[in-house]
Amino acid sequence: MPRKKKNKKVNKTKKLKKIKGLKLKSNIKVPEKKNLVSGQEEKPEIKKVKKQQTEKRVYNLKDFVVYPKHGVGKITSIEKAKIGDIDIQFYKILVEKEKLTLTVPINQQSKLRPIATINQINKCVSILKTKPKIKRTMWSRRAQEYDQKINSGKIYELAEVVKDLNKNTDIIADQSYSERQLFEKAYERLKSEFEAVLKVSPEEVQKKMDKALGRTKISEQMV
Numbered sequence: 001m002p003r004k005k006k007n008k009k010v011n012k013t014k015k016l017k018k019i020k021g022l023k024l025k026s027n028i029k030v031p032e033k034k035n036l037v038s039g040q041e042e043k044p045e046i047k048k049v050k051k052q053q054t055e056k057r058v059y060n061l062k063d064f065v066v067y068p069k070h071g072v073g074k075i076t077s078i079e080k081a082k083i084g085d086i087d088i089q090f091y092k093i094l095v096e097k098e099k100l101t102l103t104v105p106i107n108q109q110s111k112l113r114p115i116a117t118i119n120q121i122n123k124c125v126s127i128l129k130t131k132p133k134i135k136r137t138m139w140s141r142r143a144q145e146y147d148q149k150i151n152s153g154k155i156y157e158l159a160e161v162v163k164d165l166n167k168n169t170d171i172i173a174d175q176s177y178s179e180r181q182l183f184e185k186a187y188e189r190l191k192s193e194f195e196a197v198l199k200v201s202p203e204e205v206q207k208k209m210d211k212a213l214g215r216t217k218i219s220e221q222m223v
Helices: 002-025 106-111 118-129 139-150 155-165 177-198 202-213 216-222
Strands: 064-067 071-083 086-095 100-105
Touching: 064 086, 071 177, 086 106, 100 106, 118 155, 118 177, 118 202, 139 155, 139 177, 155 177, 155 202, 177 202
Parallel strands: none
Antiparallel strands: 064 071, 071 086, 086 100
16 A cells, blocks of 8 residues: 555656646747736727829820720810709810810719820830730630720730730731731820820831831841
8 A cells, every 4th residue: 555655656746747847848939918008908000001092183285195995185175064053174185096086074084094104105115025925715705805905094904915916027917807906906006105105206106116026127127
């Protein structure tokens, strides 16, 4: 009987040593509570995300603007009209490439955007210099995507369409009819914005774009 009691004491001391050893080896750090106010933790500061400005932009006569579905236009007049009891002010915008005049109410001008900056034009030139993306999807789906990009009014997407549909050649056989149509539509839209921003002749703009696309190499070889 006395032997058993000794064994129990030995076992208890071993267990205590193990527990102490575990406590000493523990590397778990408990984060300290900071900025305590009246025994409560301070709530983390929530930063509000700044929303894009929705203020009305004021355009002036002879300003160039971009209407997504029609491209670059010029404000020819700012007029007023009365419909019922409501006075409406609107822009008259001439899209010269399409020989079209648009009437855009000032309170619906979210559809308009100002023409690109010089930096954006330079970025477009960089996009035109990159290799076209080769997609394996059906042409009907790709054509729909290209058309949406053209009508988005976003200049970088327009540049991507021109770059992707560029064949580095003017030979009609190298492109299907629908491909060529979309390419020409995107090319002319981009070209007209280049002209409005750079304020140079259409010939100079074409040279700049064709050089970026690598189309000038073929014309030089044919001469």
